[in-house]
Amino acid sequence: MVRPATFFGWVELLLNQYGSLFLKGTGITLMIAVTGTLLGFLLGLLVAIVRTVPVSRRDPVYKKIPLKIAHFLLGAYIEVFRGTPMMVQAMIIYYGTMQYLNLRMPVMVAAVVIVSVNTGAYMAEIIRGGIISIDKGQKEAAYAMGMTHWQSMTGIVLPQAVRNIMPSIGNEFVVNIKDSSVLNVISVGELFFMSKSAAGTYLRYFEVFFITACIYLVLTVSITRILRLVERRMDGKNNYTIYGSQSDSKSSITISDAKEA
Amino acid sequence: MQEHILEVSGLKKSFGDHEVLRDISFSVEKGEIICIIGSSGSGKSTLLRCLNRLEEPTAGTVLFHGKNTESERSRVSFLSKVGMVFQSFNLFANMSVLENCVIGQMRVLHRTRKEAEEKAVFYLEKVGMAPYRNARPAQLSGGQKQRVAIARALCMDPEVLLFDEPTSALDPEMVGEVLSVMQQLAQAKLTMLIVTHEMSFARDVASRVIFMDQGVIAEDAPPEKLFTAPEHPRTREFLGRIINRQF
Numbered sequence: 001m002v003r004p005a006t007f008f009g010w011v012e013l014l015l016n017q018y019g020s021l022f023l024k025g026t027g028i029t030l031m032i033a034v035t036g037t038l039l040g041f042l043l044g045l046l047v048a049i050v051r052t053v054p055v056s057r058r059d060p061v062y063k064k065i066p067l068k069i070a071h072f073l074l075g076a077y078i079e080v081f082r083g084t085p086m087m088v089q090a091m092i093i094y095y096g097t098m099q100y101l102n103l104r105m106p107v108m109v110a111a112v113v114i115v116s117v118n119t120g121a122y123m124a125e126i127i128r129g130g131i132i133s134i135d136k137g138q139k140e141a142a143y144a145m146g147m148t149h150w151q152s153m154t155g156i157v158l159p160q161a162v163r164n165i166m167p168s169i170g171n172e173f174v175v176n177i178k179d180s181s182v183l184n185v186i187s188v189g190e191l192f193f194m195s196k197s198a199a200g201t202y203l204r205y206f207e208v209f210f211i212t213a214c215i216y217l218v219l220t221v222s223i224t225r226i227l228r229l230v231e232r233r234m235d236g237k238n239n240y241t242i243y244g245s246q247s248d249s250k251s252s253i254t255i256s257d258a259k260e261a
Numbered sequence: 262m263q264e265h266i267l268e269v270s271g272l273k274k275s276f277g278d279h280e281v282l283r284d285i286s287f288s289v290e291k292g293e294i295i296c297i298i299g300s301s302g303s304g305k306s307t308l309l310r311c312l313n314r315l316e317e318p319t320a321g322t323v324l325f326h327g328k329n330t331e332s333e334r335s336r337v338s339f340l341s342k343v344g345m346v347f348q349s350f351n352l353f354a355n356m357s358v359l360e361n362c363v364i365g366q367m368r369v370l371h372r373t374r375k376e377a378e379e380k381a382v383f384y385l386e387k388v389g390m391a392p393y394r395n396a397r398p399a400q401l402s403g404g405q406k407q408r409v410a411i412a413r414a415l416c417m418d419p420e421v422l423l424f425d426e427p428t429s430a431l432d433p434e435m436v437g438e439v440l441s442v443m444q445q446l447a448q449a450k451l452t453m454l455i456v457t458h459e460m461s462f463a464r465d466v467a468s469r470v471i472f473m474d475q476g477v478i479a480e481d482a483p484p485e486k487l488f489t490a491p492e493h494p495r496t497r498e499f500l501g502r503i504i505n506r507q508f
Binding site for chain 2: 056135137138140141142143144145146147148151155156159160163236240241242243244255
């Protein structure tokens with residue numbers, strides 16, 4: 001075989017030979033990042049809702065004690081999963097369940113579980129921040145018309161909070177695309193793992209990881225753009241229609257306010 | 262015999278060491294319009310917030326049609342019958358005017374969207390805000406927001422409406438439009454408790470005026486009496502200051 005003489009020659013050869021490997025790795029990375037972020041987000045929402053349940057002095061003991069315990073456990077969950085590296089969590093969860101529960105998790109399931117649980121801990125705190133950012137009056141107005149904590153959270157507070165924290169959710173997404181690479185320690189066939197195998201054959205680490213870096217960059221930039229679109233969508237229309245006038249009840253006029261971008 | 266809608270007895274509320282309400286007792290009859298006046302920090306707003314459980318009282322009871330309002334089960338049905346209008350409006354910022362009036366009806370009273378929207382438009386028309394049903398709260402003026410907030414509260418078919426300084430956050434120009442809506446409600450004999458600094462409004466509309474001072478009810482009398490011949494020295498002092506300020 002003729003060995004290419006230039007950098008681009010190598011890139012071309014590697015792409016030709018390992019293109020499907022890169023593609024597969026990219027797909028798996030994206031799959032793990034998307035499901036992990038989504039599940040982590042839902043987990044974070046649940047944790048944040050439970051952690052904001054108001055406990056009043058007059059509540060009966062049977063309501064207070066389980067809530068106190070739940071608050072403690074959720075606090076511990078957040079501390080542990082934010083305070084240890086995901087790579088270590090991967091080893092402990094994957095091999096721990098294997099050795100002690102005799103449970104041989106498919107490696108993809110393990111990957112999604114690890115990323116979700118890890119993201120959930122961060123998301124819980126991000127969402128708590130979002131909830132704090134919403135004016136207390138919103139919740140009070142909801143309570144005052146008889147809504148329960150769950151109703152006021154899901155109907156009023158969280159939709160506003162989630163809009164406010166979209167940039168942070170974007171951050172988590174980008175972090176997950178990149179940090180899923182640590183899952184190569186439990187042999188998940190994501191992009192980094194595939195790249196390592198591709199690099200091994202000709203020992204062309206620089207060229208392979210140059211390609212890998214480009215793929216990661218394309219993924220993260222696209223995700224960021226998509227989330228910006230979602231944000232715009234959530235902001236809704238910036239015009240509104242006034243119906244009827246003194247002379248004609250069928251007339252209407254549309255007012256658009258120039259909102260700052 | 263007149264029917265007590267609300268009956269408050271021995272109500273106390275402290276924030277830490279600070280005692281805001283000290284032994285408040287009074288009752289509200291159907292159709293009464295009670296204005297609560299007093300200087301800042303006298304506990305007016307806290308009293309209102311204790312009535313609909315936005316604050317948990319330290320001691321005492323609030324009875325609604327003779328029933329305790331403390332238990333979790335009675336809470337929701339009680340709260341939907343006691344509406345509240347806030348000083349800072351507290352319209353749901355992420356929803357249109359119409360949606361603000363609909364969501365409570367659907368989620369709490371389980372009305373269908375059609376029913377809820379009909380009712381919402383009916384009350385929005387009453388307060389003159391129906392043309393703006395598509396607008397968002399951020400696109401409205403203060404007076405408009407407060408009128409929507411009143412419509413939102415009315416949509417729940419409340420038996421009592423609590424107003425917590427509804428005009429204090431408004432430009433002087435907009436106070437009138439909100440007060441005239443409240444005047445209409447008074448004519449319709451809706452039971453209302455109004456914390457306010459608008460003395461002339463209180464004199465015109467109230468059937469009873471409560472003057473609060475340092476966490477207690479200092480005086481509770483019809484407006485003709487309280488404004489012209491106040492008994493309590495603190496009432497006299499307070500009214501003297503207010504009236505001097507209003508030319």
